[in-house]
Amino acid sequence: MSARVLVVGSVALDDIDGPFGRHPEVLGGSASYFCVAASYFTPQVSLVAVVGDDFPGAHVDLFASRGVDCSGLERVPGKTFRWRGRYTDDLTSRVTLDTQLGVFADFRPRLSEGQRSAELVFLGNIDPVLQLEVLEQVRRPRLVACDTMNFWIGGKRADLEKVLARVDLLIVNDEEARQLAGVHNLVRAANVIRGMGARTVVVKRGDSGALLFHDSGVFAAPALPLEEVRDPTGAGDTFGGGFMGSLAREAEITPAAIRRAMIYGSVMASFSVEGFSLDRLRSLHPPDISKRFASFRDLTQFDDISL
Amino acid sequence: MSARVLVVGSVALDDIDGPFGRHPEVLGGSASYFCVAASYFTPQVSLVAVVGDDFPGAHVDLFASRGVDCSGLERVPGKTFRWRGRYTDDLTSRVTLDTQLGVFADFRPRLSEGQRSAELVFLGNIDPVLQLEVLEQVRRPRLVACDTMNFWIGGKRADLEKVLARVDLLIVNDEEARQLAGVHNLVRAANVIRGMGARTVVVKRGDSGALLFHDSGVFAAPALPLEEVRDPTGAGDTFGGGFMGSLAREAEITPAAIRRAMIYGSVMASFSVEGFSLDRLRSLHPPDISKRFASFRDLTQFDDISL
Numbered sequence A, B: 001m002s003a004r005v006l007v008v009g010s011v012a013l014d015d016i017d018g019p020f021g022r023h024p025e026v027l028g029g030s031a032s033y034f035c036v037a038a039s040y041f042t043p044q045v046s047l048v049a050v051v052g053d054d055f056p057g058a059h060v061d062l063f064a065s066r067g068v069d070c071s072g073l074e075r076v077p078g079k080t081f082r083w084r085g086r087y088t089d090d091l092t093s094r095v096t097l098d099t100q101l102g103v104f105a106d107f108r109p110r111l112s113e114g115q116r117s118a119e120l121v122f123l124g125n126i127d128p129v130l131q132l133e134v135l136e137q138v139r140r141p142r143l144v145a146c147d148t149m150n151f152w153i154g155g156k157r158a159d160l161e162k163v164l165a166r167v168d169l170l171i172v173n174d175e176e177a178r179q180l181a182g183v184h185n186l187v188r189a190a191n192v193i194r195g196m197g198a199r200t201v202v203v204k205r206g207d208s209g210a211l212l213f214h215d216s217g218v219f220a221a222p223a224l225p226l227e228e229v230r231d232p233t234g235a236g237d238t239f240g241g242g243f244m245g246s247l248a249r250e251a252e253i254t255p256a257a258i259r260r261a262m263i264y265g266s267v268m269a270s271f272s273v274e275g276f277s278l279d280r281l282r283s284l285h286p287p288d289i290s291k292r293f294a295s296f297r298d299l300t301q302f303d304d305i306s307l
Helices: A030-038 A057-065 A102-106 A128-137 A150-155 A157-164 A174-181 A186-195 A235-248 A255-272 A286-300 B030-038 B057-065 B102-106 B128-137 B150-155 B157-164 B174-181 B186-195 B235-248 B255-272 B286-300
Strands: A005-008 A012-017 A023-028 A045-051 A069-075 A082-087 A094-100 A120-123 A143-146 A169-173 A200-204 A210-214 A217-221 B005-008 B012-017 B023-028 B045-051 B068-075 B082-087 B094-100 B120-123 B143-146 B169-173 B200-204 B210-214 B217-221
Touching: A005 A030, A005 A128, A005 A235, A012 A094, A023 A030, A030 A045, A030 A057, A030 A235, A030 A255, A045 A102, A057 A069, A120 A128, A120 A235, A128 A157, A143 A235, A150 A157, A150 A174, A169 A174, A169 A235, A174 A186, A174 A200, A186 A200, A186 A210, A200 A235, A210 A255, A217 A255, A217 B286, A235 A255, A255 A286, A286 B217, B005 B030, B005 B128, B005 B235, B012 B094, B023 B030, B030 B045, B030 B057, B030 B235, B030 B255, B045 B102, B057 B068, B120 B128, B120 B235, B128 B157, B143 B235, B150 B157, B150 B174, B169 B174, B169 B235, B174 B186, B174 B200, B186 B200, B186 B210, B200 B235, B210 B255, B217 B255, B235 B255, B255 B286
Parallel strands: A005 A045, A005 A120, A012 A082, A045 A069, A120 A143, A143 A169, A169 A200, B005 B045, B005 B120, B012 B082, B045 B068, B120 B143, B143 B169, B169 B200
Antiparallel strands: A012 A023, A082 A094, A200 A210, A210 A217, B012 B023, B082 B094, B200 B210, B210 B217
16 A cells, blocks of 8 residues: 655656757656656656646646546646756756746646645645645645755745745755755755754755765665766656655655665666656656666675674 | 785875865875775785985884885985865865976886785876886786876876776776766776776766776765865875775675775775875774774665565
C-alpha cells in the first residue's frame, strides 16, 4: 500500500537547443518530469497544474497512461507556459532565451477533496504565495517538500521564508542553497536553511550528485557517470519525483528510507538526461530501475579490511 | 608487511594568500603532501626530490619524524622551488602569482639501489622526460602511478604519451583528463586515456570527490562535506599519498583494494584542506584516520528493501 503523492507545479512546452540540435515544442515543466518519475513508484500521483488550449492532448495521454491523476490539470483559454533555452556544447550550462508565462501567470492551485488528503506533498518551483495557498488546503500530510529558485529567493523572500517554516524538506540546487543561506560553504548553507524550518535539506549538484542534510547527519548520493548525456532539462525535477515516489512506497519515513529515496531520485535523473524532454522517462520498465539502482550500489560500494 | 612506496616529485616553499590571510614560506610541493600522507599507512616511503640551501631543516625533520626515507632528498646550492598563489574568497579557484623553479629546473632524479626496488612507484607532476628517467631506473614495481598537468599535456605531449604507455595508473583532475583526452565527457575521456596505456584512471574532482575507471568498472568516492576548509593546496597530492599508502598495506592489488585506496585517499585529502600547508596532515593519529574512514562509510551507505 503506497501513499498518495501530490505535486503542484508547472507543465510547459519547451524549446531546447544544444549540441544535439533544436527540439521545439517538447513537453516540459517541473511537474511533468516530477509526476512521470514518481509514477514508477506509486500508482497514486496527483498533478495540479494549468495548461492553455494549445496543449497537445497526447501529453495528457502520457500522464494518464502512467496512471497519474490529471483531474487537477486545468485547461484554460490561452497559451501554455513556454520556455526556450540553449545549452552550451558541453551541456554544463544554459541560457534562457525566452519565457512566456501564458496561462501560468494566473495559476491558482485548487485541490480536490482527495488531493487535500495526500500524504506526501511536493510544492514545485512556483511563487511562494501559491505554495502557501497549497499548504492552506492540504490536511495532515506526512511530509511536505518544496523546491524554489533564484527568482523567488531574490524577489519574494519573506513569503518563501513563511513556506520554509512550514515544510519538512527543501530540494534545491547548490547555487540556490548558497543564495538562500547567504554563505558559500554547503554544510553551513544547509545548516542555515535547516534553521529556517525545513529540517531536511537536499542539495542537487548536477553531475556531482546530491547531498542530504538532516537530523541524522549527511549522506552523499553520487551521479552515475554517463557516456551519453543528451538533455539535462528537468533532471532536478525528475530527481524530486523519484525521491518522493520512493518515499511513497515506504511504511515509515526513516533516515534509511530517505537515503534510499536519494538513490532512487538519482536513478530517475540518470535516465532523464539520456533523452530529450521526457523521451527516456516515459518508456522505462521496472527492471530498468532495479538494474540501475544496483549500478548505484556498485558505484559506491567499498569494504574495509582489518590490518 | 607493507610494500615500499617511492615518490618522485616537487618539494617547495609556498606563499598562499586567500580569505584566511597570507601564509608566506610554508612547506609545499606535490611530493611533500604525498609522502606525509602515505607515511600514515606504511613505514617505507622514499622521497626523491631536490631542495636548495634555503630549505629549512625543520621541514626535513618533519619528513624524517614521519619515517620517510629522505636519502633521496638532494640539497644543492641555490633556491628551493617557490610557488605563490591566491585563492578566491570561496576557495573554488586560484591564480598563480609567481613560480620560481630554482634548483628544481635542473632536477635529475637518481634512485638508490633500495629505491629501485620499490614496489609502488608514484611519478609526481614533473617533466615527463624525468618521469621516463625514473621508469628506466626502477626494477619490477607492482604498480606505477603518475600525475601530470596542463603544462605537460600541452607542451610535452609525445613524452607524456610514452609515460602513459608504461604506467598502470594515472591520477589527474577533471580538467586535465579532459585536456589530455580532448573530450569533455569524463567517461569517454577516461576511456580515451585508458586506450593510451594507463589501464586505471583516477579523476579527482575537488569537493565533488573522485572517480575511478578501470577494467572492473567505475567507482565514485565522495568528498566529505566539510564545514571548515582553509587551504585546498595539495589536496590532490595528499589524495595520491593516501591512495598509494593504502595500496602498500594490501597483500594484493585487487579491485576492492583500489576502492579502499580511493576512500583512504579521500580521507587524507579531507584532513589536508582543514589546515594550511601540511599543518593538519603532520599531526594526525591513526584513530583519526579510522574514524574518518567510518565517516565516509556513513556518508555513502544505503540499503534496498524488497517491496
